[in-house]
Amino acid sequence: MSTQIPVKDVTPAPAKVEVIDLYANREKIYTRSFTGIFRNLRMLGGAVLFLLYFGTVWLSWNGRQAVWWNLPERKFYIFGSTYWPQDFVLLSALLIIAAFGLFFITVFAGRVWCGYTCPQSVYTWIFMWAEKITEGDRNQRMKLDKTPMSAKKFLRKLAKHSIWMGVSLATAITFVGYFTPIRELIPELFTLQTGGWALFWVGFFTLATYGNAGYLREQVCIYMCPYARFQSVMFDQDTLIVSYDPRRGEARGPRKKDADYKSQGLGDCIDCKMCVHVCPTGIDIRDGLQIECIGCAACIDACDSIMEKMNYPKGLISYTTEHNLSEQKTHLVRPRLIGYAVALLVMFGVFAWAIADRSLVELDVLKDRVLYRENEEGRIENVYTLKIMNKAQHAVTYLITADGLDDLVYEGKREIKAVAGEVLSLPVELSIEPEKLPSSTNEITFHLQAVDDPSIKTNAASRFIGPSVR
């Protein structure tokens, strides 16, 4: 008789899996309005940038828009200069210089670019101002959002969105105006005669401005901007940061204005949270340096006004450095900063030289596919096509010559006129007696020189091919 052995399932029970949600809903930030020296500086900087952006597009130069990126003709006009796709290396150089400039400023003064001049910040401040004049200050807006829809609420919201949309539309039209002359674009837009692309880009940039400054706001800085990610690597202990002084501020707590708070063990922070309420990224600077801080100094203005009211010294929140906070000496001049400054100076010098030395004419030489031929007089002939690009903003007559071989004869038009911005194609022939040819392949050079301006000249190398020389 067989005996059954009881089997017991000893498989361990599956571990309880805890699901962590990596997505956090955005909590709407209601900022409080404030005044102060840094807010005034920011307004001044923003006004200058706005003037430049909205004003430059309306300037004229020699009967056309002064700054105009003419994409169909692949020409970029900046006042008296015309740039072509061949000059894009200059644009790349300019972008590299701008990047180094930003590195230099970041090492020295932290995120001042973000707080004062970044378009995302500037537009966010403008949109916040629109919010304030239509819906009221922080508490009124919070209350309004909690109340059910009414005619009054609808009108306030409508006014806010109308201003947001108006600013966004003006920004988009101006941007597209740098590519399509603005004096033609605006009437065409409002009579619906504009092209599909212009309409698309105006719509796209309107929505992008409206969405970024109206809704995304600090999310762009925290989650989308690559600069915000890598700049913390560039900070050192001497970089200017916005910081709260915990040695002076703690222990925080409310008190009466003239109370002897020191005897109660309190520091200078009255825990009013004004610094939090004015912060456009919604952080508490008293928790230390955070990646969300764009260095706008709104909290400095807010806290200074509180300190003034309490008759305490200003500067509980201030621009300072980590060395300063730990009572060590701040080094303004340091090797990394010097390195960036030297690199910037060198790059700027080379860029200025490249602009000054930029030729106003370009010459390309295309050799004919037939290597060579013998003409009726027994001379060896080579045929070329010269591509002449007049980059000047006026008509130029050029003189063409070729050298590199003794007794080389140029056959064809020697002088040719190109109007401003014209690209000419000119077929030319060179010939030589066979016995004068030193080799079957010979280096030659074409020269182009403006007849009435010796500074406008260029040359291009090519080859003269002949039969094998015995």
Ligand code: SF4
């Ligand atoms: S903490 Fe201060 S400086 Fe930083 S973003 Fe907020 S208000 Fe601006």
Ligand code: SF4
């Ligand atoms: S504004 Fe100044 S006093 Fe008020 S909570 Fe912030 S740090 Fe403290």
